[in-house]
Amino acid sequence: RTLRIGLISGDGIGKEVIPAGRRILEALPASLGLKFEFVDLKAGWETFQEQGVALPDETVSILKSDCDGALFGAVSSPTTAVKGYSSPIVALRKKLDLYANVRPVKTVVSAPRPIDMVIVRENTEDLYVKEETTRDTPDGKVAEAVKRISQRASSRIATIAGEIALRRQKIRAAGSPSIHKGPLVTVTHKSNVLSQTDGLFRSTAREALAVPRFGEVAVEEQIVDSMVYKLFRQPEAYDVIVAPNLYGDILSDGAAALVGSLGLVPSANVGEGFAIGEPCHGSAPDIQGQGIANPIATLRSAALMLEFLNEEAAAAKIYAAVDANLEEGKLLSPDLGGTAKTEEVVQDILRRL
Amino acid sequence: RTLRIGLISGDGIGKEVIPAGRRILEALPASLGLKFEFVDLKAGWETFQEQGVALPDETVSILKSDCDGALFGAVSSPTTAVKGYSSPIVALRKKLDLYANVRPVKTVVSAPRPIDMVIVRENTEDLYVKEETTRDTPDGKVAEAVKRISQRASSRIATIAGEIALRRQKIRAAGSPSIHKGPLVTVTHKSNVLSQTDGLFRSTAREALAVPRFGEVAVEEQIVDSMVYKLFRQPEAYDVIVAPNLYGDILSDGAAALVGSLGLVPSANVGEGFAIGEPCHGSAPDIQGQGIANPIATLRSAALMLEFLNEEAAAAKIYAAVDANLEEGKLLSPDLGGTAKTEEVVQDILRRL
Numbered sequence: 260r261t262l263r264i265g266l267i268s269g270d271g272i273g274k275e276v277i278p279a280g281r282r283i284l285e286a287l288p289a290s291l292g293l294k295f296e297f298v299d300l301k302a303g304w305e306t307f308q309e310q311g312v313a314l315p316d317e318t319v320s321i322l323k324s325d326c327d328g329a330l331f332g333a334v335s336s337p338t339t340a341v342k343g344y345s346s347p348i349v350a351l352r353k354k355l356d357l358y359a360n361v362r363p364v365k366t367v368v369s370a371p372r373p374i375d376m377v378i379v380r381e382n383t384e385d386l387y388v389k390e391e392t393t394r395d396t397p398d399g400k401v402a403e404a405v406k407r408i409s410q411r412a413s414s415r416i417a418t419i420a421g422e423i424a425l426r427r428q429k430i431r432a433a434g435s436p437s438i439h440k441g442p443l444v445t446v447t448h449k450s451n452v453l454s455q456t457d458g459l460f461r462s463t464a465r466e467a468l469a470v471p472r473f474g475e476v477a478v479e480e481q482i483v484d485s486m487v488y489k490l491f492r493q494p495e496a497y498d499v500i501v502a503p504n505l506y507g508d509i510l511s512d513g514a515a516a517l518v519g520s521l522g523l524v525p526s527a528n529v530g531e532g533f534a535i536g537e538p539c540h541g542s543a544p545d546i547q548g549q550g551i552a553n554p555i556a557t558l559r560s561a562a563l564m565l566e567f568l569n570e571e572a573a574a575a576k577i578y579a580a581v582d583a584n585l586e587e588g589k590l591l592s593p594d595l596g597g598t599a600k601t602e603e604v605v606q607d608i609l610r611r612l
Numbered sequence: 613r614t615l616r617i618g619l620i621s622g623d624g625i626g627k628e629v630i631p632a633g634r635r636i637l638e639a640l641p642a643s644l645g646l647k648f649e650f651v652d653l654k655a656g657w658e659t660f661q662e663q664g665v666a667l668p669d670e671t672v673s674i675l676k677s678d679c680d681g682a683l684f685g686a687v688s689s690p691t692t693a694v695k696g697y698s699s700p701i702v703a704l705r706k707k708l709d710l711y712a713n714v715r716p717v718k719t720v721v722s723a724p725r726p727i728d729m730v731i732v733r734e735n736t737e738d739l740y741v742k743e744e745t746t747r748d749t750p751d752g753k754v755a756e757a758v759k760r761i762s763q764r765a766s767s768r769i770a771t772i773a774g775e776i777a778l779r780r781q782k783i784r785a786a787g788s789p790s791i792h793k794g795p796l797v798t799v800t801h802k803s804n805v806l807s808q809t810d811g812l813f814r815s816t817a818r819e820a821l822a823v824p825r826f827g828e829v830a831v832e833e834q835i836v837d838s839m840v841y842k843l844f845r846q847p848e849a850y851d852v853i854v855a856p857n858l859y860g861d862i863l864s865d866g867a868a869a870l871v872g873s874l875g876l877v878p879s880a881n882v883g884e885g886f887a888i889g890e891p892c893h894g895s896a897p898d899i900q901g902q903g904i905a906n907p908i909a910t911l912r913s914a915a916l917m918l919e920f921l922n923e924e925a926a927a928a929k930i931y932a933a934v935d936a937n938l939e940e941g942k943l944l945s946p947d948l949g950g951t952a953k954t955e956e957v958v959q960d961i962l963r964r965l
């Protein structure tokens with residue numbers, strides 16, 4: 260099977276980590292029967308400055324018609340609102356209907372306090388519909404934004420969360436060491452304040468997870484503020500956390516803090532038959548150009564993309580190579596307290612493939 | 613001066629901790645020249661079940677006409693939406709225009725990694741306006757909520773954040789040991805996605821803090837997801853964090869996790885000349901009736917209320933007594949790993965007053 264992969268480096272360290280993602284895909288053993296073709300695509304702040312748009316139509320149309328998946332690096336945003344600029348990754352998620360943002364957060368098995376959770380973030384609605392208005396009043400400006408929660412999107416995201424929980428359990432059952440006994444989905448919301456919107460998310464997720472197919476999956480709930488508290492007090496208790504878009508955004512950064520660096524945390528933006536791997540970190544202008552960005556979030560994002568393209572064996576190879584590098588702990592990038600360059604980390608992981 | 617204080621115990625452990633708050637106020641040394649009168653007021657889930665309203669008009673009118681301040685315990689909420697029930701504390705904040713929710717999070721000075729920050733949360737708007745609608749569509753239900761951000765409320769909250777930063781600096785300058793060099797306010801928002809609403813919060817806060825009075829105060833910004841990440845990676849870097857309502861809610865629970873227990877964290881709901889002290893924890897039905905709730909969040913909330921009623925000397929006495937109990941670390945409630953009962957902790961702190 261040949262997979263055509265779009266490569267959107269974006270800005271800053273995006274340009275340094277996406278090439279590493281490409282290299283690990285190319286280095287996968289031939290025995291897997293996978294071939295890759297790559298196409299470089301534009302998006303981001305530099306693109307906006309060159310072309311006046313942050314997400315050129317060409318990028319979207321090539322992804323849609325020509326690609327099986329993609330890797331997205333990171334983009335810089337202007338520090339103050341700039342007319343016509345809006346985040347290309349948010350737009351991509353919507354234009355390609357990549358309705359789930361999947362963010363696994365995991366320590367190495369030997370960590371003193373092992374953590375192994377995945378945050379499944381709804382990726383198309385909530386406050387990210389970006390419908391805002393501003394009016395002048397005698398008391399000054401008043402701005403409003405719409406938070407939209409639909410039964411359809413809530414059901415879909417809860418269903419994929421349930422599926423991910425089952426899949427994780429299957430991998431555990433196959434003998435992979437784990438801190439979890441059975442599959443658990445924690446539904447996060449703030450329905451004590453937002454009884455209609457978050458209430459709809461909550462009840463829909465509950466229903467979607469109550470079907471026989473998920474009989475084995477335990478389901479519980481956490482109010483978002485208390486979820487953040489628990490995330491830090493008892494992170495080992497969580498398996499799959501499902502949340503509306505904004506809470507998912509916040510929770511996944513919080514979870515990343517638990518494993519020591521955003522530079523370790525991958526994500527995949529997942530739709531029907533399409534996935535974009537995306538490291539959780541940003542464009543990191545402070546370290547750009549120094550060749551010291553941690554490539555692991557991107558390597559794991561490439562693996563995660565493969566998982567959702569049903570290439571689980573290939574994904575497992577990448578995960579194992581990354582874990583081996585971390586378990587040994589000799590070649591670590593500066594965000595992990597090491598001194599290795601991006602290139603050294605990549606080479607170490609490639610040789611473990 | 614005689615202060616008239618409303619006591620709203622609410623539900624669950626609210627009933628166990630609010631009496632402790634009353635006792636510490638009564639036990640303040642006479643030399644401070646403060647007298648207290650107390651009035652018991654109703655609100656919460658039990659009240660709703662008795663009277664059909666969670667926040668009786670009487671409670672609001674007595675607070676308004678008769679009280680200088682109040683202590684609010686905690687209320688339980690129904691697990692599914694119940695017609696007519698809505699959170700009494702959210703309603704109180706709005707009805708009394710308690711526009712700032714101030715949440716100091718602080719370790720003891722000798723902690724291995726000392727933290728000393730205060731989260732200043734806007735308390736009247738954002739998604740807490742609770743304007744929601746639901747409609748049926750061919751694809752199922754769609755619910756929407758309004759997120760409202762006004763220039764007026766944003767300016768007011770940033771201004772009080774600046775004042776709190778100056779006040780903290782004054783206390784430090786008077787010789788109190790501190791991890792901070794100078795006053796810092798960190799403005800938290802998500803204006804990279806919500807350019808109008810959070811953009812307005814951001815720009816208004818910036819302006820409000822740019823006046824000469826705050827010349828000494830350093831101002832910086834964090835996007836909310838990255839703020840949660842930083843909160844856990846470098847908590848010692850933060851002094852005053854100011855945020856819209858919902859982010860403030862989430863951040864203060866996150867910060868509470870850093871100091872080990874929600875049972876330590878106080879808050880004050882502050883308006884013009886009025887303040888309600890409120891422990892950050894909930895009604896904790898799991899431990900209710902066992903006499904083991906940690907009273908410290910309430911004792912500190914009583915002190916915080918006094919601070920905002922301009923009784924800083926009295927507040928300082930309470931803080932010092934609580935800190936002495938924690939520094940010694942012998943009589944700790946179970947949430948802190950100890951075995952002391954609420955009553956033992958209260959007595960230990962009272963004798964240190």
Ligand SMILES: CC(C)[C@H](C(=O)O)[C@@H](O)C(=O)O
Binds near residue numbers: 349804
């Ligand atoms: C850059 C920003 C728009 C984005 C988001 O909020 O989704 C980022 O924080 C993320 O999590 O991918």
Ligand SMILES: CC(C)[C@H](C(=O)O)[C@@H](O)C(=O)O
Binds near residue numbers: 701861
């Ligand atoms: C109980 C709930 C409505 C409340 C809030 O969200 O404000 C609580 O979480 C708090 O922080 O005081």
